[in-house]
Amino acid sequence: MKSGAWITVAALGVLLLAAVASLFVGRVHVPPMEVIRGFRSDDLTLASIVLTELRLPRAVLAIAVGATLGLSGAVLQGLTRNPLAEPGLLGVSSGAALGAVISIYFGLAQIWNLFTPLLGLVGAMAAGALTFLFGRGGTLTLILAGAAVSGLVGAFVSLALNFAPSSYAAYEMSLWMLGSLADRSWDHVLVATPFIAIGIVILATLARAIDALSLGExxxxxxxxxxxxxxxxxxxGVGLSVGAATSVTGSVGFIGLVAPHIVRPFVGHQPSRTLLPSALLGAALLLLADMATRVIPTNQELRLGVITALMGAPFFFWLVVRLQRTAP
Amino acid sequence: MTLLSIEGVTVRRGGRTIVDGVNAELAAGQFVALIGANGAGKSSLLKAAAGLWKPDAGQVTLDGALLASLSRRTLAQRRAYLPQSPRVEWPISVERLVALGLTPRLPPFGGLDAWLEPALTQVIEACDLTAHRHQTATTLSGGELARAMLARALIGEPDILLVDEPISGLDPRHALDTVSRLQALALGSGRLVLAAIHDLTLAARYSTHILALHEGRLATFGPTAQVLTPALLRQVFQVDARISGQGLETVVHYSA
Incomplete structure (x- = not known):
């Protein structure tokens, strides 16, 4: 086996295990045998509904979103040659957040539950377009434009929170931004996955270019x-995939930052070879994080973004310590 | 026969004219030392000659074809370019670094094909990197990294090699080694090598031609033995120079 290929196999293994396990874990206790039976029978039992209408779309979304975050983090780190680059770098996640917050602000989310992801998508595209408009000319320009767009869009999000029609709405907005995969349906999967798929294909075509960028521009x-x-x-690619992912799950940090770092030493630090394992690992990590939100007993829903931050931040401390040791 | 033709090339950046109407016809088998004071426009001329910067006036042709008319891939296969103090941004292995030179010859996807392995081994051997083949490139010494970058440039077998200050920061032995390698590429394998060089003694000893820039304009271009004179060095560097010896014994002395 080619050196480094095993990290891809390992990440895929963890992903498959986590995917299967996630079907057995949830707030509603379904005995394992019922879960298996739920797949096989056509009659609508509680078990089969929980499985096919709740847990399965949730797992599919976790995989799509996690893969998006892992892949886009790896591509952006390769493009900018900056280990701190993450999927939100270009402002699209902030754009998605603004779209979603607007939908909650005007009460659209209550009219139709897909208004939030759809407006999130519109916000992500608009933010991406704005970054494009100001970010042409160079990689540094692109990063600065992304930061400026994030800042501006973030200000509008704060404004919406500031003038929230009710404290309940403000609470809803804040919660949305903490990220969640709870109560996502096949409709959410249908809204997000086409954009995610196109975005992932576009990002994958950049493999050769980000390898060459190892030598500088x-x-x-x-x-x-x-x-x-x-x-x-x-x-x-980031606009479509991360925009769609953030639109359905809210902000989920650290996965896109951490996954490329974990796989990098195993593939000889070659940027193109981090892409696939990073996407697989991102998907596995998000599945595990989502399972943690369901397994850890709390009164209120434990938010996905909170878990990923709690998992990711210690990893970063470790990274800093390792850098201190290896720095000349 | 002319391989690379620089015709009235002018480069302007930030409202300043950096290269001003430079003409030179460069042929295969020449090792051209590009000399000139700091800020004379050497790097800009190299970038224009490499097709990385579009000249603001004039043109560069390769075998009679405008650089701008060639596809990026074709151009990348024909010429290699090494910037000043090339760096590697990730701790990849020397082997991987060198293999990046094959980028314009590979399909958009997939790894390195088996048939490219012999070429990789050969160029690594030719650049005395066999012992470092699996070493992390970021841990190489300056001289080793310079050889690795040269191997990276040579693996694609370009007809033209454009190098910006390949010996800056190298100790005397490694500088000598690099310059004699560049000469061998021109004389031995018939490539065109154009390299910006500040060490006038090494330029005098090894280059076949001198292309001198003074404040963005062409000061002279011609065979080293004919054009490298105290008068030229006076004009280009404002130094009093004395050139003694011949061939590999040449020494350039200078004082302000």
Whole structure:
């Protein structure tokens, strides 16, 4: 087996185990045998409904969103050659948050539960377009434009919170931003996955370019890499996939930051080879985090973004310590 | 026969004219030392000659074809370019670093094909990197990294090699080693090598031609033995120079 391939196999193994396990874990206790039976029989028992209408779409979304975060984090770290790059870098997650907050602000979420993800998508696309408008010309320009868009959009989110029509609405908005996969249906899957799929395909085409960028922009350009095209495709790919992912789950941090770091040493730090294992690991981590929100007994729903931050932040401390040790 | 033709190339950046109407016809088998004071426009001319910067006036042609008319991939296969103090941004292995030079020859997906392995081994051997093949590139010394980057540039077998200050920061032995390698590429394998070099003694000893820039304009271009004179160095560097010896014994002395 080619060196490094086993991390992909390992990540896939963890992902499959987590995916199967996630079907057996939940607030409603369904005995394991019932779960298996629920898959096989056509009659609508409580078990089969819990399984096919609640847990399965939730697992599918967790995989799609986690893979998106892991992949886009790896692509953006490769593109910017900055280990701190994460999926929210280009402002699209903030855009999605603003769209969702607007839908809650005007009470649209109560009229139709898909208004929130749909407006989130619109917000993500608008933010991505704004980043594109101001971020042409260079990688640093793109990052700065992303930061400016995040800042501006964040201000509007704060404004919405500030003038929330009711304290309940303000609470809803804040909660949405903490991220969750609870009560997501097949409709959410249908809204998000087409965008996620297109975004992932676009990001995957950048593998060769981000490898060449290991040598810096001048050498990458001399090797035939079209830097402008690479940046634009990265923005479109991240805009579609992360925009759609954030629209349905809310903000989920750290996965996109951490997954590429975990796989990198196992693939000889070659950027293109971090993409697949990072996506698989991102999916596995998000599934595990979502299971944790269901398993840990709490009165209120434990939010997904809280768990990923609690899991991710210690990892970053470890990364800092390791850097201190290896730094010359 | 002319391989790379620089025709009236002008580069402007931030309202300043950095390279001003430079003409030079470069042929295969030449090792051209690009000399000039700091800020004379050497790096900009190299970037324009590499097709990385579009000249604001004039044009560069490769085998008679405009650089701008060639696809990025074709151009990348024909010429290699190494910037000043090339760096590697991730701790990848030397082997991986060198293999990146094959980027313009690979399909958009997939790894390194088995048939490319011999080429990789050969170029790593030729650049004396066999012992470092699996070492992490970020832990190489300056001289080793310079050789690794040269191997990266050579693995794609380009006809033209454009190098920006390949010996800056290298100790005398490694500088000598690098310059003699560049000369061998031109004389031995018939490539065109254009390298910006500040060490005038090494330029005098090893280059076949000198292309001198002075404040963005062409000061001279011609065979080293003919054009490298105290008068040229006076004009280009404002130094009093004395050139003694011949061939590999040449020494350039100078004082302000």
């Amino acid at each position: 001048a050498q990458a350009a001399s090797l035939g890499v079209d830097l402008d095209r690479t940046r634009i495709l990265a923005l479109i």
